[in-house]
C-alpha cells in the first residue's frame with residue numbers, strides 16, 4: 050500500500066493513497082459483503098474510506114445514511130478507531146425523503162452543517178468527523194459563510210479536515226480567499242470526478258451535479274493555499290464504473306472523441322509492457338500525479354477489490370509515465 054498525508058498541522062492525518070468508496074454499502078451491497086470488502090481493504094493496509102450522508106438515497110427502500118450507518122456498525126464490531134480515516138459529506142441529502150436533492154437539499158448553511166455533522170457522527174459512531182466535505186454547491190448560502198462554519202466546527206474539535214466536492218472554480222477561489230484573509234487553512238481536500246480519460250465537456254446540471262476536475266481545478270490544487278499548502282484531490286469514479294475493461298459498460302458518450310482513442314492506445318501500451326490491467330495503470334497514474342491525488346474507487350466483489358489493491362504495488366517507469374502523458378486527452382487536438 051502507498052500512503053499520503055491529508056491536512057496540515059494538528060489535523061494532519063496519514064491515509065492510504067487508495068480510498069475505498071462505500072457508496073453502495075448497506076444498500077445494493079449487503080452487510081456481509083460490505084464487511085468482507087472493508088476487512089480485506091484494511092488487511093491490505095487500506096486506511097481511507099469515503100461515504101456521504103446521502104448514500105444511497107436513490108436505492109430501493111433507502112433514504113440516505115445507510116452507508117454511514119453500515120460503516121458505524123462495521124467500526125463497532127471490529128473495534129476500529131483512529132486507524133481508519135472516514136471522509137463523509139453533506140449538502141446533497143434530499144430535504145424530503147422520496148425526492149431528489151434537485152428538489153431541495155440539506156445545503157451548506159452553518160445551521161445545516163451543525164445538524165448534518167451531528168447526525169453523521171452519530172451514524173458513524175464517532176464524536177469527530179475525520180474529513181468533512183460539502184457535497185454540491187449551495188446557491189442559497191455564500192461560500193464565505195460555509196467556509197467560516199467549517200472552520201468553527203474544526204475549532205470545536207467536531208471535524209478534522211474539511212473540503213469541497215463538485216464546486217466550480219470561482220467558488221473554490223472565493224473560499225480560499227476568505228480563509229487566507231482569516232489566516233485559516235481552508236479546504237484541504239477537494240473531491241471531483243477525475244480519471245485518465247477526459248470528458249468532451251461536462252454539464253453539471255445534466256449529470257446530477259457531478260463536476261469533473263479540469264485543468265483549472267488542477268491548477269488550483271497545484272497553486273495551493275498560502276496558509277496550508279496544496280490540498281489533496283480525491284478523484285472519484287477513477288475506473289469510470291468499469292468502462293475501461295467491461296464490454297457491458299461502454300464508455301459514456303462524453304468520452305467518445307479522438308483524445309480518448311489516443312489515451313486508450315497509450316494505456317494499452319503501458320498495460321502490455323507492465324503486465325498490469327488498464328484499471329491498474331489508471332490507478333497508478335493517478336497516485337503518481339504531479340499534484341497529490343487519492344483515487345476513490347468502487348468495488349462490489351473481492352476480485353474487483355483485489356485488482357485495485359494490486360495497483361498500489363505498480364510503479365510506473367519514467368518511459369511509461371511519459372507515454373501516458375504524451376497522449377493528448379483533448380477532444381479536438
Ligand SMILES: NC(=O)c1ccc[n+]([C@@H]2O[C@H](COP(=O)([O-])OP(=O)(O)OC[C@H]3O[C@@H](n4cnc5c(N)ncnc54)[C@H](OP(=O)(O)O)[C@@H]3O)[C@@H](O)[C@H]2O)c1
Nearest residue numbers: 070071072099285286287288289290291346347349353356
Ligand atoms: N463526490 C461525489 O459527488 C461522488 C460521486 C460519485 C462517487 N463518489 C465516491 O467515489 C466512490 C467510487 O465511485 P464509483 O463507484 O463511480 O468508482 P469507480 O471506481 O469508477 O467504479 C466502481 C465500479 O466499477 C466496477 N468495477 C470496479 N472494479 C472493477 C474491475 N476490476 N473490473 C470490472 N469492473 C470493475 C464496479 O461496478 P459493479 O459494482 O456494478 O460491478 C464498481 O462498483 C463512491 O463509492 C463514492 O464514495 C463521490
